[in-house]
Amino acid sequence: MSFLLDTNICSAHMLRPGGVAHRFIQYGGRLNNISSIVLGELYAGAYMMGNPTSLLALIADLLQDVKVLPFDDDCALEFGKLRGELHGRGIKVSPLDLQIAAVANVHALTLVTNNIKDFQHIPGLQLEDWLTP
Numbered sequence: 001m002s003f004l005l006d007t008n009i010c011s012a013h014m015l016r017p018g019g020v021a022h023r024f025i026q027y028g029g030r031l032n033n034i035s036s037i038v039l040g041e042l043y044a045g046a047y048m049m050g051n052p053t054s055l056l057a058l059i060a061d062l063l064q065d066v067k068v069l070p071f072d073d074d075c076a077l078e079f080g081k082l083r084g085e086l087h088g089r090g091i092k093v094s095p096l097d098l099q100i101a102a103v104a105n106v107h108a109l110t111l112v113t114n115n116i117k118d119f120q121h122i123p124g125l126q127l128e129d130w131l132t133p
Helices: 007-015 017-026 036-047 053-062 073-088 095-106
Strands: 003-005 032-035 067-069 110-112 126-128
Touching: 003 007, 003 095, 007 017, 007 036, 007 053, 032 036, 032 095, 036 053, 036 067, 036 095, 073 095, 095 110
Parallel strands: 003 032, 003 110, 032 067, 110 126
Antiparallel strands: none
């Protein structure tokens, strides 16, 4: 099984490595992926700090352990389909979360997040939480 890691899982791994390190070891070998959307969120978090240097170094270390998947044309199409379907059902999901979910669906990956409630209504999305016992 391959995974797409949400921003909160990456942050937990970078800031509290003991929390999910065993999962990185267990599912190593490029089975762990992040989307370019998540990478952007991580960089934004770093640059919102007064001195981003230490967080930028942690992001660089993380990039040694994961593969970055782009938000490409197929992902854009999936995003549009998902957003249209959810809109029709009156369900609101943040556009960034929906883009992350689209990447997971396109690549048939299980999204690992600590925010299950934010993603639970997205059709076809497989979810796992590595932080909550």
